[in-house]
Amino acid sequence: AIREALIAFFQPKPLSGKTVLMTAGPTYEPIDPVRGITNISSGKMGYALARALVMAGAKVQLVSGPVALPTPQGVERIDVHTAREMHRAVMLRAAKADVFVGVAAVADYRSVEVAIDKIKKAGEGLTIELTRNPDILAEVASLPAAPFCVGFAAESQNLDVYASGKLAAKRLKLVVGNLVQDGMGGDTNQVVLFDADGSHPLPRASKTEVAAGIVAHLARMLDAAANA
Amino acid sequence: AIREALIAFFQPKPLSGKTVLMTAGPTYEPIDPVRGITNISSGKMGYALARALVMAGAKVQLVSGPVALPTPQGVERIDVHTAREMHRAVMLRAAKADVFVGVAAVADYRSVEVAIDKIKKAGEGLTIELTRNPDILAEVASLPAAPFCVGFAAESQNLDVYASGKLAAKRLKLVVGNLVQDGMGGDTNQVVLFDADGSHPLPRASKTEVAAGIVAHLARMLDAAANA
Numbered sequence: 001a002i003r004e005a006l007i008a009f010f011q012p013k014p015l016s017g018k019t020v021l022m023t024a025g026p027t028y029e030p031i032d033p034v035r036g037i038t039n040i041s042s043g044k045m046g047y048a049l050a051r052a053l054v055m056a057g058a059k060v061q062l063v064s065g066p067v068a069l070p071t072p073q074g075v076e077r078i079d080v081h082t083a084r085e086m087h088r089a090v091m092l093r094a095a096k097a098d099v100f101v102g103v104a105a106v107a108d109y110r111s112v113e114v115a116i117d118k119i120k121k122a123g124e125g126l127t128i129e130l131t132r133n134p135d136i137l138a139e140v141a142s143l144p145a146a147p148f149c150v151g152f153a154a155e156s157q158n159l160d161v162y163a164s165g166k167l168a169a170k171r172l173k174l175v176v177g178n179l180v181q182d183g184m185g186g187d188t189n190q191v192v193l194f195d196a197d198g199s200h201p202l203p204r205a206s207k208t209e210v211a212a213g214i215v216a217h218l219a220r221m222l223d224a225a226a227n228a
Numbered sequence: 229a230i231r232e233a234l235i236a237f238f239q240p241k242p243l244s245g246k247t248v249l250m251t252a253g254p255t256y257e258p259i260d261p262v263r264g265i266t267n268i269s270s271g272k273m274g275y276a277l278a279r280a281l282v283m284a285g286a287k288v289q290l291v292s293g294p295v296a297l298p299t300p301q302g303v304e305r306i307d308v309h310t311a312r313e314m315h316r317a318v319m320l321r322a323a324k325a326d327v328f329v330g331v332a333a334v335a336d337y338r339s340v341e342v343a344i345d346k347i348k349k350a351g352e353g354l355t356i357e358l359t360r361n362p363d364i365l366a367e368v369a370s371l372p373a374a375p376f377c378v379g380f381a382a383e384s385q386n387l388d389v390y391a392s393g394k395l396a397a398k399r400l401k402l403v404v405g406n407l408v409q410d411g412m413g414g415d416t417n418q419v420v421l422f423d424a425d426g427s428h429p430l431p432r433a434s435k436t437e438v439a440a441g442i443v444a445h446l447a448r449m450l451d452a453a454a455n456a
Binding site: 028 | 264336359385
């Protein structure tokens with residue numbers, strides 16, 4: 001902690017004075033008291049990014065799904081479980097944020113019915129009806145005075161097509177794309193940054209280094225936007 | 229670690245010479261590369277039990293679903309994700325075990341189809357067809373020379389009825405029952421032991437102490453069975 005504080009002290013502070021609202025981790029959509037639908041997300045990339053943002057001088061509010069990670073020093077953490085809880089926590093804070101970064105692997109769908117008691121096994125099959133969850137990132141990006149919005153795209157194929165599509169469709173400023181086979185669960189990651197200028201691959205590195213690379217790119221973009 | 233080793237050295241060893249095969253944690257049933265169905269289980273109760281079994285002198289093999297916990301000292305850990313992987317890992321080892329303890333929150337159902345690529349959002353609804361997973365505990369208990377089988381029952385209601393029902397239906401020797409609202413995710417637990425003699429409630433305590441209570445009861449039962 002002393003080492004981190006020292007490094008932070010001597011670090012340049014390109015995001016000083018900026019409030020960054022972000023999400024990380026998976027969401028958990030209950031089916032009954034013991035079962036649910038979730039996404040694969042250790043939260044490591046999001047938490048590394050939260051640390052990098054604090055190091056760069058930002059005030060960081062982290063709305064987090066259930067993960068087994070300690071809260072990074074200097075980060076205000078709001079714990080949630082479902083996509084709708086995450087949506088509520090984000091929308092309460094979005095208008096006051098300078099930057100919004102959606103790293104969480106938000107469940108696109110939730111169970112239509114949530115059983116109050118544990119569903120007992122009965123029969124060979126079971127059908128679960130799902131319904132769409134709110135699209136938090138798209139909603140924040142459509143706000144009248146939207147913060148600078150950064151999305152993440154985890155894809156299993158066609159990363160370029162899907163990530164640039166997400167950039168345009170949700171009117172984001174930056175999308176961090178990665179192939180799920182490259183990053184999920186592990187301690188390293190390989191990502192490609194997509195913005196209005198095209199795509200910028202970052203080298204494979206630890207999630208801490210990748211986070212620093214993303215923050216550096218974000219700081220340059222914010223700087224260019226301020227001077228435009 | 230030194231403290232644990234010292235305590236372990238002076239501890240009585242009622243399970244010395246016994247091989248205990250056990251499961252812990254949740255299972256994860258993929259729907260596509262980023263989504264899946266899971267159960268709420270931190271693995272804490274199972275891992276506390278694995279430690280208590282080692283302290284009592286047992287050789288412990290722990291087949292574990294995805295959890296964020298370190299492997300207890302002296303435990304052989306086999307990592308799995310799905311119920312079918314857990315089933316395979318257990319059945320490979322069950323014949324040589326003296327005791328089998330099924331603590332894992334095994335998903336009863338898995339998705340019929342697992343998409344190779346991430347399912348893209350499309351439309352307001354989505355239906356997932358599920359099919360039954362193997363019942364690992366019942367299958368181990370039905371082996372010709374079955375180990376002494378211990379089950380766990382996490383219920384949201386009617387604990388007595390469901391836990392004694394599980395004892396009889398799966399031909400188990402002991403069922404550890406708890407209400408999900410009492411234990412899941414937390415560091416303490418309150419359980420009731422169900423065996424042929426009836427029910428034995430243990431006081432609410434840390435998962436470490438509850439585990440020691442379960443092991444003491446198990447050791448008395450094994451001793452009684454050996455002297456019968």
